[in-house]
Amino acid sequence: MAAxxxxxxxxxxxxxxxxxxxxxxxxxxxISVYNRTTSKVDExxxxxxxxxxxxxxxxxxxxxxxxxxxxxxxxxxxxxxxAPVDQTIKTLSAYLEKGDCIVDGGNEWYENTERxxxxxxxxxxxxxxMGVSGGEExxxxxxxxxxxxxxxxxxxxxxIVLKVAAQVRDSGPCVTYIGKGGSGNFVKMxxxxxxYGDMQLIAEAYDVLKSxxxxxxxxxxxxxxxxxxxxxxxxxxxxxxxxxxxxxxxxDGHLVDKVLDKTGMKGTGKWTVQQAAELxxxxxxxxxxxxxxxxxxxxxxxxxxxxxFKAGGFGxxxxxxxxxxxxxxxxxxKALYAxxxxxxxxxxxxIRAKSIEKGxxxxxxxxxxxxxxxxxxxxxxxxxxxxxYDRNAELANLLVDPExxxxxxxxxxxxxxxxxxxxxxxxxxxxxxxSLAYFDSYRRERLPANLVQAQRDYFGAHTYERTDVEGxxxxxxxxxxxQSKI
Numbered sequence: 001m002a003a004x005x006x007x008x009x010x011x012x013x014x015x016x017x018x019x020x021x022x023x024x025x026x027x028x029x030x031i032s033v034y035n036r037t038t039s040k041v042d043e044x045x046x047x048x049x050x051x052x053x054x055x056x057x058x059x060x061x062x063x064x065x066x067x068x069x070x071x072x073x074x075x076x077x078x079x080x081x082x083a084p085v086d087q088t089i090k091t092l093s094a095y096l097e098k099g100d101c102i103v104d105g106g107n108e109w110y111e112n113t114e115r116x117x118x119x120x121x122x123x124x125x126x127x128x129x130m131g132v133s134g135g136e137e138x139x140x141x142x143x144x145x146x147x148x149x150x151x152x153x154x155x156x157x158x159x160i161v162l163k164v165a166a167q168v169r170d171s172g173p174c175v176t177y178i179g180k181g182g183s184g185n186f187v188k189m190x191x192x193x194x195x196y197g198d199m200q201l202i203a204e205a206y207d208v209l210k211s212x213x214x215x216x217x218x219x220x221x222x223x224x225x226x227x228x229x230x231x232x233x234x235x236x237x238x239x240x241x242x243x244x245x246x247x248x249x250x251x252d253g254h255l256v257d258k259v260l261d262k263t264g265m266k267g268t269g270k271w272t273v274q275q276a277a278e279l280x281x282x283x284x285x286x287x288x289x290x291x292x293x294x295x296x297x298x299x300x301x302x303x304x305x306x307x308x309f310k311a312g313g314f315g316x317x318x319x320x321x322x323x324x325x326x327x328x329x330x331x332x333x334k335a336l337y338a339x340x341x342x343x344x345x346x347x348x349x350x351i352r353a354k355s356i357e358k359g360x361x362x363x364x365x366x367x368x369x370x371x372x373x374x375x376x377x378x379x380x381x382x383x384x385x386x387x388x389y390d391r392n393a394e395l396a397n398l399l400v401d402p403e404x405x406x407x408x409x410x411x412x413x414x415x416x417x418x419x420x421x422x423x424x425x426x427x428x429x430x431x432x433x434x435s436l437a438y439f440d441s442y443r444r445e446r447l448p449a450n451l452v453q454a455q456r457d458y459f460g461a462h463t464y465e466r467t468d469v470e471g472x473x474x475x476x477x478x479x480x481x482x483q484s485k486i
Contacts, residue, residue: 005068005069005070005071006029006030006031006032006055006057006068006069006070007029007030007031007069007070007074007160008024008029008031008032008069008074008075008076008157008160009031009032009033009034009065009066009068009069009073009074009075009076010024010031010032010033010034010075010076010077010078011033011034011035011062011065011075011076011077011078011079011088011092012035012077012078012079012088012106013033013034013035013040013041013043013044013078014040014078014079015136015139016078016105016132016135016136016139017033017035017078017079017105018040018043018044018047019136019137019139019140020076020078020105020132020139020140020143020164021033021044021048021056022044022047022048022051022054022056022140023139023140023141023142023143023164024160024164025048025054025055025056026051026052026054027160027163027164028055028163029055029160029163030055030056030057031055031056031057032057032058032059032065032068032069033045033056033057033058033059033065034058034059034060034061034062034065038060041058041059041060042058044056044058045057045058062091062092062094062095063094063095066092066095066096067095071097071099071100072099072100072101072126072156073096073097073100073101074100074101074103074153074156074157074160075092075096075100075101075102075103076103076104076105076130077089077092077102077103077104077105077106078105078106078132079106080106081106081107081108081109081112082108082112085104085106085108085112085116086116089102089116089120093120093123093125096123096125097124098123098124098125099124099125099126100125100126101125101126101127101128101150101153101156101157102116102120102125102126102127102128103127103128103129103130103147103153103157104116104127104128104129104130104185105130105132107131107185107188107189107192107266107267107268108129108182108185109182109185109189109271110129110181110182110183110185110186110189111182112182113127113129113148113149113181113182113184113185114181114182116129117129117149117150117181126149126150126152126153126156127149127150127153128147128148128149128150128153128154128157128184129147129148129149129182129184129185130145130146130147130148130184131145131146131147131148131184131185131187131188131189131191132144132145132146132188133145133146133188133191133192133371133374133375133376133377134166134374134375134376135376138166138374138375138376141166142164142165142166142167142174142373142374143164143165143166143174143374143375144165144166144174144175144370144371144373144374144375144378145161145164145165145174145175145370145374146175146178146184146185146187146188146191146367146370147161147175147177147178147184148177148178148179148180148181148182148183148184148185148186148187148360149180149181149182149183149184151177151180154177158177161173161175162175165370165373165374166373166374166375166378167373168372168373171369171372171383171386172369174369174370174371174372174373174374174375175370176366176369176370178360178362178367179355179360179361179362180358180359180360181358181360183355183358183360183362186275186351186354187351187362187367188268189268189271189272189275190272190275190347190350190351191347191371191375191376191377192268192269192272193268193269193271193272193273193283193286193347193350194286194343194344194347194377195236195269195376195377196265196269196272196286196289196290196293197285197286197288197289197340197343197346197347197431198234198236198340198343198377199236199289200285200288200289200292200430200431201285201289201336201339201340201343201431201432201435202236202237202240202336203292204422204428204429204430204431204432205332205333205335205336206220206240207422207427207428207429208328208332208418208421208422208427208429209223209328209329209332211316211317211425211427212317212321212323212328212421212422212425212427213323213325213328213329213332214325215325215329217244217245217253217254217256217257218244219325220244221241221244221245223329224237224238224240224241224244225241227241227333227336228241230333231337231380231381232333232336232337232340232379232381233379233380233381234377234378234379234380234381235375235376235377235378235379236376236377236379237379243255243256244256260299261296261299262296262297262299263292263293263296263297264293265290265293269286269289269290269293270290272286272347272350273286273287273290275350275354276346276350279350279353279354279357280353281346281349281350281353282346282438282441283346283347283349283350284346284434284435284437284438285339285342285343285346285431285434285435285438286343286346286347287434288430288431288433288434289430289431291430292430292431314426316426317425317426317427318424318425318426321421321424321425323421328418328421330414331414331415331417331418332418334410334411334414334415334418335411335414335415335417335418335419335432336432337381337407337411338407338408338411338412338415338435338436338439339415339431339432339435339436340381340435341398341399341404341407341408342399342435342436342438342439343431343435344381344385344398345397345398345399346438348364348367348385348398349397351364351367352364363389363393364385364389364393365385365386365388365389365390365393366386368382368383368385368386368389369382369386372386384403384404385398387403388401388403388404397442399439399442399443408439412439415432415436416436418432419432419433419436450464454477457473457474457475457477458475458477458478461474
């Protein structure tokens, strides 16, 4: 029991909730915690004692929990998205007062946040939907945080989040007020979509190096460690290097080789792709990463398919090509970097399109800044993205920023070599191939879309525009074609 009111409350003590609560307490903010299953409350209190007698106070019932917090109260919820959030709001609302603030720190669908913000406003409460990235470790030591919703609510927690967020030298805390409504959740959703793309591209780099280049896990560990010292320096490349260095504790060899090739997912990647389709924003790299997860889930079917094609003379690798390992490693590094630029370009364009649709006024450079630390996609490369938007806030696409354009031009021949090598070897690189196709389509002044539009006009009288005359036109293609056949 706290002797005086605490500064903030947190409800929902799964690992992320516990770690964020301990982080807040460690930064000097006394915090009250509550969980429906009370054993989690006791566990968190115990951890707070062990981790430095932190000012964290546990409560077994919602009423005493809410009443222990200073007014205007701020309560962060970290519970499963959907119905559990509504249930938690209902439980807490019974004891909240006008001016109190609820913050949802989960991965919630942005429209649910907008609905809840309106609903709680009727009782005089404030509401924020705050994306939190960085996993368990980030939550404990400094995540990237993306709060959106009531600006007044943000001002109530600003002093806390500025200290609790990851701190990056020269660019400050990895948090900013994102914008109105569900913008914080939307930005976190796209962050996760970009994360899907990043992870898939790294997996493809691994596949090409291992399957075609025949690199051992020791060599892969060394390559990724080396890559993490240059332009690809990032959390995901760093943990990939770590994974290749870990031996199996239940048998011989490396653990990575015993992990089943079936990727799980929780939904944010799917939402990102659905939003890209809704807004007509091309996001092929992110889409291909989602498809790759779906295909990975068809493990049993793939085992059977491998038997069918093996019988027809198709091995796992089509041609055993002699490759220069050193050259291949260098080419794959360049292909990974160029593909990554495309993935981030797609994510940023999706955020911009939504911001325009909703009138959120999101600042893309500022998003790149808060992703530089704490979060899963943190990378040195984000500094370059921030600089690109600082140079030109209205930049149509990262690909045409002079710096990124130059880097892609320098890497494109290596990128093509990797994709061709993979195709000829029968190794799928959907993310790298999709990124390359995106780049090649975007940089071409004229695409074969003229033929598709002509077909649409032929069978559906959808009309077309011309390159030489203004206006809409329709041609009786069928009649003309029939006459020419007579």
